[in-house]
Amino acid sequence: MVTERIRAEYLLRTTGDPARVAAVIAGEQSSGTFVRLPGESDALRERSAARVETLEEVADNGAPALPGAHPDSAAAALRSFRMVLSWPFDTVGASIPNLVATVAGNLFELREVAGLKLLDISLPEAFMDAYAGPGFGIAGTRALSGVAEGPLIGTIIKPSVGLGPEETAELVDKMIEGGIDFIKDDELQADGPACPFEERVRAVMAVVNRHAERSGKRVMYAANLTGDLDQMRRRHDLLVELGGTCAMLSLNSVGLAGVAAFRRHSRLPIHAHRNGWGYLGRSPANGWDYAAWSKLWRVIGVDHMHVNGLANKFWEPDDSVIASARALLTPISAEAPRVVMPVFSSGQTIRQAHGTWARLNSADLIFCAGGGIIAHPSGVAAGVCALREAWDAARAGIPLDSPTASPALRKAMETFR
Structure with a gap:
């Protein structure tokens, strides 16, 4: 079992409460439910859920919100945040296709998200063992x-x-x-x-x-x-x-x-x-x-x-x-x-x-x-x-x-x- 975590850094834009929106994204990209289900214990969540590691406000770039983004109120202003999420390696494994589904999947479609840019990814060495890398x-x-x-x-x-x-x-x-x-x-x-x-x-x-x-x-x-x-x-x-x-x-x-x-x-x-x-x-x-x-x-x-x-x-x-x-x-x-x-x-x-x-x-x-x-x-x-x-x-x-x-x-x- 690999104890390291996969980390992904994003630029998040939202009109909502940033902590709540970040939690929604983390949930969508791990447990995937909006309500707790039978068998979804605190221990299971601790073992397998995504975590919000960093959430800090940065200057907003002024771009329009994504179509369908749902503001908390008509007067809500767009704000930008540097957000870092992490996932336990053991829920994904050393698979690049499955990694992409995790760090760049349904989170782009959430209505709470008015903009989301994936900035960087940090990977456990297990990925380097699984893929050969450049041959030349x-x-x-x-x-x-x-x-x-x-x-x-x-x-x-x-x-x-x-x-x-x-x-x-x-x-x-x-x-x-x-x-x-x-x-x-x-x-x-x-x-x-x-x-x-x-x-x-x-x-x-x-x-x-x-x-x-x-x-x-x-x-x-x-x-x-x-x-x-x-x-x-x-x-x-x-x-x-x-x-x-x-x-x-x-x-x-x-x-x-x-x-x-x-x-x-x-x-x-x-x-x-x-x-x-x-x-x-x-x-x-x-x-x-x-x-x-x-x-x-x-x-x-x-x-x-x-x-x-x-x-x-x-x-x-x-x-x-x-x-x-x-x-x-x-x-x-x-x-x-x-x-x-x-x-x-x-x-x-x-x-x-x-x-x-x-x-x-x-x-x-x-x-x-x-x-x-x-x-x-x-x-x-x-x-x-x-x-x-x-x-x-x-x-x-x-x-x-x-x-x-x-x-x-x-x-x-x-x-x-």
Whole structure:
């Protein structure tokens, strides 16, 4: 029997009495009843019920209340609280899917809740024993990619859809010839009839292998394996057979149990794409914080995770992006660090290198630019050269517009404003 408790931290918004609302949430997420039942003794409750460990008021963010939130009175004001709940490990067990049902289940639906954001989760070491964790992480990714230090300069095959297998391979050829470190499929390109997975991966890996034989460097190609579990296993095995060094999965499509099963099978780094994250994390007052959500995938065992990028094309502010990247680089525990490599993407160019370095102060990352490389007026090689030079300048404390900037970088500065 494990005596440790599972802890989850939330931002709770309510118009009701906070102590009563917290107790309602704890009851819903453990005993699950609003009245005491026969056999539900004080001893049983003490042994198995959730506890409210912390409840302290914080500044409210002013967001609207959730639909259906039931105010205690028409004049009741919304207030915010940092709330920490805990559960005995023995009522849940070392199961990530059942953990989610416990810490992020029906509590979001309670009418007393006007907003609820899951901020962080603390887990007993039994979870680390039950799940393998990253198979490669930062060190393994660097070893496989041949990039010993500095960021991995990466790109995404664009257009997202429309290219056939041979057209994809031709583009990959140009990218590798240009000196790229990392190439990934777009999340929308998996196994459609217009570009079947097997044909695409055979064509791409033929190019990767040819360049590796010539140069000694095997560019890391993250092939999108997303599909049913049996499909993903077959695709993984083909990728391994062909010499591939990375498998990409869309986390929200595959699910926690699917990724866990795939991790047990995989002999490759898992490049975790977060598409769909917005419906979980975009609200400032409801859903998940990235630190809590990403921790589950780190425990299971992905190796890279997307965090968006600075001055990106989406809604997310820079502070949130950097906080997400720092969360991935922060050990879960001394015994099981499960640190994974952040992936910066979404409208990134030479313009974001200095800011990313200054704010993160780490080059343990993959920096992906699609148009920021491919759209360089002088071609893909110049795009790669300019981005690599921008990162070298950032790390050396040299301004982007230094007089020593190469023609490729100067052209990139003119193009990407």
